[in-house]
């Protein structure tokens with residue numbers, strides 16, 4: 001792939017680690033590439049980070065044909081930079097593309113675009129504890145045409161954002177509201193695709209939860225509102241009676257790479273893990289009788305996020321005394337150890353740049 005590079009002649013001041021937060025600052029460059037049926041993917045370029053020029057009739061703005069990915073580049077103790085399972089992101093993006101009738105983006109090109117862009121902006125990979133460079137590849141339909149049909153012109157972009165920890169409060173347990181009105185996704189819909197539309201549909205419940213003082217919602221299945229699905233931007237796992245249980249993937253849940261890694265890690269340590277249907281009644285019972293020992297969300301942004309309380313039908317259940325559990329802490333330490341290159345990666349999950 002031939003990438004045209006236009007260097008930014010007025011690079012920005014890099015923010016202090018303490019103010020980073022999540023997704024507020026962007027590096028000096030971005031990667032862009034276009035697709036049309038006759039030319040395929042073409043015109044790969046890295047240009048100074050800045051506004052995109054779009055037609056007001058651009059497909060994504062009207063009909064929501066947009067997909068994205070999220071992964072991180074980590075600063076190793078030796079100063080090098082590494083990625084965590086980036087091929088999984090490339091593959092998932094192509095599954096999302098297939099669902100939304102966007103063109104496939106070849107995995108090798110995905111990897112090369114990442115390498116070249118991150119190399120150019122490598123000084124933006126922060127080194128303070130718990131900081132990283134968040135990578136946001138995305139693709140959208142970019143036809144100038146209000147007719148409803150599948151996309152011809154697509155645009156693929158990668159932007160980079162230095163980030164601190166996802167939650168302002170750090171690794172503290174959050175309160176989660178079990179949502180029994182709105183639904184996020186149904187089987188056969190786009191729930192297992194990483195697309196912007198899923199988030200647009202989630203915002204109302206998220207706002208309602210926030211007004212009540214809870215940080216996110218836990219979704220139930222869209223048909224019966226009976227089975228646990230996932231949390232806002234995270235998958236969810238429970239430790240019930242010594243067994244880790246998590247909802248099985250059946251079409252409406254986003255197949256998280258953190259979720260997959262946790263399952264593989266637990267299995268390698270001999271921990272019992274079950275991927276199956278979990279009804280909200282089963283969970284309520286486990287909360288009431290104390291067999292729910294720990295609950296946590298999993299995702300690239302926060303890695304592992306302990307759940308300190310669950311609210312269902314206005315009743316609040318405290319989980320593990322509102323504190324982070326031993327297993328949750330162990331998973332956080334193990335995963336972040338591998339991601340930042342502080343502990344041995346016996347799974348071969350990391351890719352050095």
Ligand SMILES: *Cc1c(COP(=O)(O)O)cnc(C)c1O
Nearest residue numbers: 233234235254256257258299300
């Ligand atoms: C991205 C995402 C996740 C987490 O996936 P990871 O690959 O672990 O980052 C979970 N749920 C939703 C809805 C997501 O968009």
